[in-house]
Amino acid sequence: PRQITNVLAGIRPKLYGHGTNVRDWIHVHDHNDAVWTIINKGTIGETYLIGADGEVDNRTVIETILELTGNPTDAFDFVTDRPGHDLRYAINSHRLRTELGWQPQYTDFRSGLTDTIAWYRNNPDWWQPLKTQVENKYAATEKAIN
Incomplete structure (x- = not known):
């Protein structure tokens, strides 16, 4: 979200290290659905x-x-890059899928990202005030460190 809002706000994004750090990206709707599945079916x-x-x-x-x-x-x-920055977060959601029957619906990274960017483009009144607060906090922290 920060990189998307930076780009939409005209702020040049920054990439830590060489950008080889790997994450398991998940669409917000899939994440929320998984949380509800755990709440309703989990032990x-x-x-x-x-x-x-x-x-x-x-x-x-x-x-x-x-x-x-x-x-x-x-x-x-x-x-x-940040010291100690993890190179990969490996997520094994086998239990969630086999025991609780959950499956992600957004399995194409590009289309999910397209959908996410569209949401941010269509909802600037929601995120812009929050972004200003967060960016001011980051700037104050950076200034204090340096």
Whole structure:
């Protein structure tokens, strides 16, 4: 979301390290559906990992965001990676799928990202005031560190 709102607000996005860090990206509707499935069908005290088999590296994510918003795919800046930044988050949602019967509906990364970008484009009144607060907090933290 921060990268999408940065691009939509005209802020050049930043990419940590080489952008090779991998995450399991999941559409918000699938995530919410998984949470409801766990609440309604899960066993109290058990752990259910939520994942959509959507592993994509961060560079591909930012390049796709830029492409889908009509920007050059190289319109981002590399920044020094955070110390100890995990290279991969591996999610095994087998229990959620087999025991509770949940399956993701948004299995195409690009179409899910297109849908997400459209939501942000159509709802600036919701996110812009919050983004201003968050960005001001980040700026104050950076200033204090430096």
